Amino acid sequence: DVKVTQSSRYLVKRTGEKVFLECVQDMDHENMFWYRQDPGLGLRLIYFSYDVKMKEKGDIPEGYSVSREKKERFSLILESASTNQTSMYLCASSLRGGTQETQYFGPGTRLLVL
Amino acid sequence: QKEVEQNSGPLSVPEGAIASLNCTYSDRGSQSFFWYRQYSGKSPELIMFIYSNGDKEDGRFTAQLNKASQYVSLLIRDSQPSDSATYLCAVRNPYNFNKFYFGSGTKLNVKP
Numbered sequence: 001d002v003k004v005t006q007s008s009r010y011l012v013k014r015t016g017e018k019v020f021l022e023c024v025q026d027m028d029h030e031n032m033f034w035y036r037q038d039p040g041l042g043l044r045l046i047y048f049s050y051d052v053k054m055k056e057k058g059d060i061p062e063g064y065s066v067s068r069e070k071k072e073r074f075s076l077i078l079e080s081a082s083t084n085q086t087s088m089y090l091c092a093s094s095l096r097g098g099t100q101e102t103q104y105f106g107p108g109t110r111l112l113v114l
Numbered sequence: 115q116k117e118v119e120q121n122s123g124p125l126s127v128p129e130g131a132i133a134s135l136n137c138t139y140s141d142r143g144s145q146s147f148f149w150y151r152q153y154s155g156k157s158p159e160l161i162m163f164i165y166s167n168g169d170k171e172d173g174r175f176t177a178q179l180n181k182a183s184q185y186v187s188l189l190i191r192d193s194q195p196s197d198s199a200t201y202l203c204a205v206r207n208p209y210n211f212n213k214f215y216f217g218s219g220t221k222l223n224v225k226p
Contacts, residue, residue, distance in 0.1 A: 031212050040122065042218035043158075043202070050212050058213070090157055096212065102148055103204075103214060105157035 003027070004106035006091050011111045019078040021109050023091030030096035032074035033103065034058075034066065036087040043090065049074055050096060081113045117141060118205050120217035128225050133190040135220050137203030140184070146206040147186045149177060152219065153199045161188070161201075193224045 007022035023032065033048040035058075045058030049068040063085060067075045074093075078085055088110050092103040119138045127133045139147075146165045150158035164170045164177040164186065178187040186205075190197055200219040207213040 035216075040218055042118075043216035045213065048212060056212075094212075101211075102160050102163060105159070108157050 004091055004093055004104050006089075006106040006109050008109050009107060011109055013078075013081050013111065013113050015082060015113060017078075017081050017113075019081050019111065019113075021076040021078075021089055021091075021111070023074045023076070023093075023106055024072055025074075025091075025093040025104070025106075026072065027093065027104070028071065029093035029104075030071075031094045031103075032068065033092040033094075034064075034074065034076045035090045035092065036060070036085075037090055037108075038087050046076065081111075083113050085111065086113045087111060116217075117215035118203055118217040120201075120203050120220045122218060123221040124223050125220055126223045126225060127193050129193060129195060131193050131224075133193045133197065133222055133224070135188040135190075135201050135203075135222065136185060137187070137217055138185045139203075139205045139215075141205070141208060142181075142184060143208040144184075144205045145208055147177070147179060148204040148206075148214070149175075149186075149188045150202040150204060150216075151197075151199045152202055158202055190222075193222075195224050195226050198222055198224045 004025045034046040035043045047066040065077045091106040094103045095101045148163045149161045152158040174191045176189040202219045203217040
């Protein structure tokens with residue numbers, strides 16, 4: 001059974017703070033993803049990683065950075081949190097390639113920036 | 115134009131009826147399509163995927179793909195109140211298989 005876990009379910013931070021969101025998967029997947037989900041906008045890709053230390057920008061990378069030092073762990077970093085980064089953050093993982101490979105999602109982190 | 119478009123709903127159907135959820139996509143080169151269900155406050159979970167034209171059935175769920183018209187549908191037969199959720203359509207980027215585009219989802223309410 002694929003398991004993707006995220007470090008926090010709920011997080012409250014102040015504007016300007018540095019925020020770390022951690023994601024861990026236990027299925028030896030090559031690919032890992034960070035999305036944010038906002039009402040009416042759906043899921044938007046922030047960054048993804050296709051291998052250790054490799055990353056690629058998604059559709060909305062501004063204000064975010066990522067780190068992947070180990071295959072099973074993918075971190076999202078908000079260098080200086082702002083109120084417009086209040087959102088639900090979802091981590092996902094998948095095997096690389098193949099038309100049928102899908103993504104498996106973690107439970108999500110609901111971040112509130114005050 | 116968004117890559118994937120869905121009617122946000124809500125779509126209300128009575129228990130036992132067929133619920134029909136639709137999704138259109140913009141890139142004619144797209145090949146792989148996925149339907150996810152997301153309960154309120156939870157993360158998306160895969161229901162099924164389809165990549166060939168026509169119908170694909172899995173229990174009460176049927177995915178339909180029409181590449182010529184660039185739409186994909188999900189039919190839920192014998193709808194149950196437990197099917198009430200938001201349904202997300204996702205399309206794999208045909209030029210970068212590692213990336214997916216998601217629609218904003220259709221909220222389905224099944225009334226007992």
